[in-house]
Amino acid sequence: MLLELTRVDYTLIGLTQPRCMKLLPNAGLKSIQKVAAGGIDGVLQVFSFKKGEIQMIFKTLPSEKISSLELGGPLGGLQDKIFVSTKNEVRGYTKKGKVFLGFDTNLTESINSMHVSGSDLLVAGTHVYNHFKDCNDMNSYLSSDTINDVIALSVDKTGRLTAILACEDRMLRVIDKSTLSFSAPLSSPPTTIALLNNDGGDTGDKVVYATQDGQLGLIHVTRSKYNWKWIIPNNKGREGARTLAWHDITKDGTQNLIVGRDDGSIQIYGEPLERISDMDPLIERYNFSTQVTLVRAPHFEENFTSRTSNFMLEVKSIFKESTRNIxxxxxxxxxxxxxxxxxxxxxxxxxxxxxxxxxxxxxxDSVGISVIPYLNISDKMTLIKDESLFQLTIEMETAIDNILLQSDVPIKLLDVEKNSAVVSLSGCEPNSGNKVVATYRCQVNTTKVSLIIELGTESGTLVVYVTPHAQPKACHVRTYILKHLGHYFRTHNFDNARSISTLILKGSFSMAEIHNWIAKCLPEVPEKIPISDTVTYHYMSSFIETILFCTY
Structure with a gap:
């Protein structure tokens, strides 16, 4: 069935974090669809649409940044209660704006992700996962690396509460109470996870994950093991997936997988999902040109999305065979x-x-004071493994005027097909310490710029000055450390039979000093020192595929 996707802009809601927008479920067929959105300004707003106009239901006052928003309710019932997390506190609201929960978790870390299942509350900070039941602390787990997302299997279908942690060290960790049951290795760091068909499938224990390199996969989790159902490789060079949703958008009785990516594109995948590794069942795609942070479509023909550049919008689907709908x-x-x-x-x-x-x-002669505006920047530098190149992505909430790059080591700036900025290189004085100085001048209304950089083996610093198109003129500075072995990436698949050279360092140095040395040379090293007595990292070169083992 052919689809035509059309974009409709609704309103300006402010900057949002991933997983901070939900569509409230409809109580009936004639009920009005309601949207709940939380911004980094701490404002939670719930509104509906009637005849194309926004009707505000309630709006809270600005406070601390909302890091996560989830819907909850009784198991098997209507999930219309709104839960938001700010720092280490969780608040609950009814759909009419009444506060029914104010819970201070007393965690040492701020809450980054959250999941609600009946009376169970699962929260995850940077390294710590906690499980609360009826606001009582039940279980906890300390992860060796950063936790990107948390979810629980369907309690209705599995009969138990099992948590899944998506961790930066390319692992999906299965947690039973406070114990690590097992880990599932991935080819790239997972960015988000979701239950199959929103309920885990027939058995409630199937989980869909998305990775930083754009790969999608389905894993079946049981009490003691896991197995892969399908994997969608990223053969078309798409960027990482940021959000996942399920909806029967084709009206054929089967759920379609809707994926929002960092490059602003939305893909809709259909059946057959079991053979998804052999074919790419892409129904339709749409591109917003800026990062998509959320996609939601429960019980509705429109798919609401939010972007980092402030807009609440939707993608409407039109079935081409329906003239009346058109x-x-x-x-x-x-x-x-x-x-x-x-x-x-x-x-x-x-x-x-x-x-x-x-x-x-x-x-x-005026007494007025000119104040520099504070603008948030979303930036990241990622390794493109297949090409052994680095992609630097910068996105702002307002238009970008120009970007200045300053590097103290030689780098090569490559052309990007979808990049509309004009680059100009400047000469560097021999005694200035600079090896490369380049300026990218952006076209009008450009809010996102992607740069492809080829690095050598020297370590150094790349400083980026981002100047927004605003008055008074000011720039935002971002600094990136270029590492000696930056082309290496963490891996779980390696050949122990390969012959290797060994370098052993002995001395009166501490575990913290060794960890600091490795972090300065290699990427994807956890910020905190692992709690185990022996630590082992496995790396592979994206350039010549050599392997590197680090044990200390």
Whole structure:
């Protein structure tokens, strides 16, 4: 069945973290769809849409950054209770805005991810996982590496509470109470995990995961073991997946997998999922050009998404064989165009007034003070294993004017097909300490820039100055450490039979000093020192596929 995806912008809600937007389930067929969104400004807002217009149900006052938002309720019942986490506190709201829970977990780490299952609350910080039942601390687990996401298998179908931790060291850890049952190795760090069909499938113990290198997979988790059901390799060069959702968007009685990625694209995958490793059952895709942080579509034909650049929007699906649906959709588009035109005219009048007020406040004899705006930046540098290159991605909530790169070691800047910025290289003085100075001038309304960098084997520092298109002029500085063995990546698949050379260092140095040395040379080293007596890391070169074992 063919689909045509159309983008509709709704409103500006502020910056959001991943997993901070949900669609509340409908109580009936005629009920209005409600959206709950939490921003980094600490504002939780719930609103609905009626005839294309937003109707605010409730909105909280600004507070600490909302790091996670989940829906909960009785097992097997309507999941319409809203839970948000800020620092180490969890608050619960009804769909009408009444606060029914204010729970201080007393954790030493801030909550990064959360999962609610009936009266069970699962929270995860950077390294610590905790399980609370009826606000009582039941179980905990200390992970050796960063926890990216947490989820629990379906209690209704499995009859037990089993937690799954997606960890930065390319592991899915299965936790039973406070004990690690087993770990499932992955080819890349997992970014997010979700239950198959939102309920774990027929047995409630099937989990879909997404990785940093764009791979998707389904794993079946039992009490004592795991097995892979299917894997979608990233053969088309897509970026990492940020969010997963399930919905019967094709109306054929089967759930479709909806994937939102870092490059702003959304893919919709259909059956047959069991043979997904042999074929790529992609139904449709759509590109937003900026990072998609959330995709949600429960019981609705529209898929609501949110992006790091502030907008709440949706992707509408149109079945090409339905003429009646197309006509009704066009009527709605015309109405939305009229509303949008009126809104733009109002915004233009407001901008003219604010610009005049700013010019008046910045006069020489004025008492006004010019303040540099604080703008959030989403940035990351990742290794492209197949090409042994690094991708630097920078995204802002406002338009980017230019980006200046300064490196004290030789690097090579490669062309990016989808990059619209114009690069210019500057000469470096011999005694300045700089090896490369380059400027990227962005086109109008560019909020995201991706750069491909080829590094050598020298260690050094790459400093990036990002200048937004705003007044007064200011730049944001980001610093990246270039490591000697930065082309290596962690792996769980290695050949012990290969002949290797051995280097042994002995001396009166501590475990912390050794850990610090390795972290300065190799990537993907945990921030904290592992608690075990012996630590072993396995690496492979993305350039010549040599292996490296580190044991201390």
């Amino acid at each position: 006509y009704s959709y066009f009527d709605m588009v015309l109405n939305n165009c009229t509303l949008c035109r009126n809104e733009i005219e109002g915004i233009e009048r407001t901008v003219v007034k604010e610009r005049a007020r700013y010019q008046l406040a910045t006069q020489e």
